[in-house]
């Protein structure tokens with residue numbers, strides 16, 4: 033196996049996918065490379081991704097992806113909070129205009145459209161920081177009229193824990209409009225302690241990883257979620273290309289991962305179990 037860093041992997045994956053479709057000469061080579069580097073992942077074109085993810089969840093979508101994109105784009109509270117944070121110098125101006133914030137299909141599917149369709153009772157996420165994506169999750173729960181988000185976060189400090197910004201503890205999630213915080217519980221602390229506790233307390237329908245992106249920590253969160261989430265819960269992860277932990281996780285448990293070409297750094301899978309695991313291995317044994 034050739035060792036690659038995260039930038040190399042992020043560069044290589046979409047290109048291999050592209051080549052695989054194009055040239056008959058390089059097709060077999062690309063297939064081989066994809067198989068060894070990115071086994072267990074199916075990378076979809078943006079126009080197919082929402083359908084692929086919802087199909088995987090056994091859902092026939094009630095609305096189109098553009099309907100959900102418009103819900104986000106036209107939300108006054110999200111816009112006011114985001115542009116207000118930029119004006120106050122708290123948030124970097126990352127896009128030329130506000131609409132650009134909604135350019136990625138993968139982001140809209142993972143952090144909004146899927147949650148609007150699933151109508152989850154509980155979502156658990158690790159990693160909140162400014163609350164950029166968390167604000168979309170909470171907007172989804174608000175629109176659903178049900179559900180709670182439990183976030184586990186250590187407030188970010190620049191140049192520590194893979195972060196490049198500092199956010200004061202009382203400012204965590206400053207991009208989340210006040211009105212959308214009613215369905216939010218923020219638990220401050222290390223996910224290594226709080227994630228197993230929270231997963232044992234709360235029967236989450238969806239788990240989202242976006243905290244510390246080291247191999248050890250990502251592996252810890254994926255495997256903990258796998259063991260403690262209920263069958264068929266959805267597992268989402270940001271930054272899957274930083275290291276091989278997501279691929280190793282999918283491979284170990286023979287799970288099928290889906291990603292989208294416009295942001296191959298996001299991963300989706302479902303916590304599926306075979307019959308033997310279902311019969312013998314699930315649940316927490318409190319007494320023998």
Ligand SMILES: C[S@@+](CC[C@H](N)C(=O)[O-])C[C@H]1O[C@@H](n2cnc3c(N)ncnc32)[C@H](O)[C@@H]1O
Pocket residue numbers: 158159160161162163164165166184185186187188189193195221222223224242243244
């Ligand atoms: C990439 S940011 C999260 C971004 C956020 N999801 C968003 O949508 O804007 C990662 C966050 O995880 C936090 N973090 C890092 N290590 C952690 C750990 N062990 N437990 C909990 N949070 C952690 C960081 O301090 C930071 O706040």
